[in-house]
Amino acid sequence: MAEDRLKDLRSELDVINLELLQLLSKRADVVQRIGQLKQARGVAIFDPEREKQQLDRLVQENPGPFPDSTIRHLFKQIFQASQGLQEEQRKLLVSRQRSHEDTVVTVRGIKIGGGVPIIVGGPCSVETDDQMEKIGQEMQAQGIQLVRGGAFKPRTSPYDFQGLGEKGLRMLRDTAQKYGFATVSEIVNPADVEMAIQYVDMIQVGARNMQNFELLKAVGNTRVPVLLKRGLSATIEELIYAAEYIAARGNERIVLCERGIRTYEKATRNTLDISAVPILKQETHLPVLVDVTHSTGRKDIMLPVAKAALAVGADGVMVEVHPEPQVALSDAKQQMNFAEFEAFMEALRSAGMIPALTNSLR
Numbered sequence: 195m196a197e198d199r200l201k202d203l204r205s206e207l208d209v210i211n212l213e214l215l216q217l218l219s220k221r222a223d224v225v226q227r228i229g230q231l232k233q234a235r236g237v238a239i240f241d242p243e244r245e246k247q248q249l250d251r252l253v254q255e256n257p258g259p260f261p262d263s264t265i266r267h268l269f270k271q272i273f274q275a276s277q278g279l280q281e282e283q284r285k286l287l288v289s290r291q292r293s294h295e296d297t298v299v300t301v302r303g304i305k306i307g308g309g310v311p312i313i314v315g316g317p318c319s320v321e322t323d324d325q326m327e328k329i330g331q332e333m334q335a336q337g338i339q340l341v342r343g344g345a346f347k348p349r350t351s352p353y354d355f356q357g358l359g360e361k362g363l364r365m366l367r368d369t370a371q372k373y374g375f376a377t378v379s380e381i382v383n384p385a386d387v388e389m390a391i392q393y394v395d396m397i398q399v400g401a402r403n404m405q406n407f408e409l410l411k412a413v414g415n416t417r418v419p420v421l422l423k424r425g426l427s428a429t430i431e432e433l434i435y436a437a438e439y440i441a442a443r444g445n446e447r448i449v450l451c452e453r454g455i456r457t458y459e460k461a462t463r464n465t466l467d468i469s470a471v472p473i474l475k476q477e478t479h480l481p482v483l484v485d486v487t488h489s490t491g492r493k494d495i496m497l498p499v500a501k502a503a504l505a506v507g508a509d510g511v512m513v514e515v516h517p518e519p520q521v522a523l524s525d526a527k528q529q530m531n532f533a534e535f536e537a538f539m540e541a542l543r544s545a546g547m548i549p550a551l552t553n554s555l556r
């Protein structure tokens with residue numbers, strides 16, 4: 195008999211627990227809505243005055259049998275947990291606090307991040323069928339799996355080669371299909387994103403467009419991997435917020451790329467901010483690449499710079515390669531020719547910094 199009574203009372207408690215749980219969740223939902231308002235208004239999360247008001251009221255209404263001190267203690271715990279929820283809401287989606295695990299971005303089965311460095315290679319611009327055919331053969335011979343090639347070129351001068359547009363994307367895709375690569379290419383106009391993803395596996399947001407917020411939103415609306423380059427005068431924080439624009443739209447397949455920043459130094463085209471790599475790895479959970487071509491603009495130091503990038507934890511390096519750099523329609527001076535590229539790759543391989551060529555790739 196007594197046994198049955200105990201069971202009944204415990205069943206009663208089980209029901210009350212579920213009711214309390216529902217009420218706690220309902221309360222948490224309101225807390226989160228308050229959190230959003232506070233964030234929008236730039237108001238502090240912790241509000242001791244408001245907490246005091248609530249505690250005073252609760253103690254006043256306390257029907258017992260819990261003593262007032264216990265009621266204060268229990269509700270203080272709830273307030274603290276609520277504060278935690280609001281703090282969680284404030285953390286950027288791309289921030290390290292959101293994920294202790296490194297994000298691995300997979301582009302057509304090729305992993306960026308996760309421990310095995312990748313080399314992304316290809317010409318600055320897609321120019322001719324002949325050029326792309328040679329690129330296809332060379333990239334395949336060197337085991338390059340992700341090939342770059344520009345079709346929309348944001349050039350400093352309006353009189354410089356502007357790229358082949360959709361035709362260039364088609365040529366890049368055809369080469370990729372023939373040789374089995376994945377592709378990345380820059381898009382500058384949000385209206386072109388839908389068209390571009392018919393051709394490319396990864397969309398690049400270039401340095402000059404890092405704060406083209408409409409473009410960031412447009413690529414954020416897709417589920418296609420995005421290579422986001424740091425703006426030439428952008429701080430690391432601004433780069434992280436640019437990535438957040440993409441993530442906030444639901445696309446977290448983002449790879450960051452350090453490509454040098456503008457300083458007073460003239461010996462290199464830009465100044466490679468090597469410290470940005472470990473900082474980005476620490477502050478975000480996203481993979482980070484280093485563009486050694488644009489950051490240096492100098493072929494003679496590309497190898498040591500690439501080694502430095504990999505040594506500080508970059509998930510890969512991006513380089514420009516052209517069959518005949520001297521006649522290239524863009525970046526003629528800084529693209530490597532095939533012999534230079536082969537020496538570059540061989541040096542990284544023999545230093546054990548990138549995987550050896552497997553037989554199937556020879």
Ligand SMILES: C=C(O[C@@H]1C=C(C(=O)O)C=C[C@H]1O)C(=O)O
Nearest residue numbers: 225228239240241244245273276
């Ligand atoms: C929910 C709020 O945020 C925090 C949490 C509180 C709560 O859980 O009741 C109260 C004050 C704040 O410290 C709020 O400001 O109302």
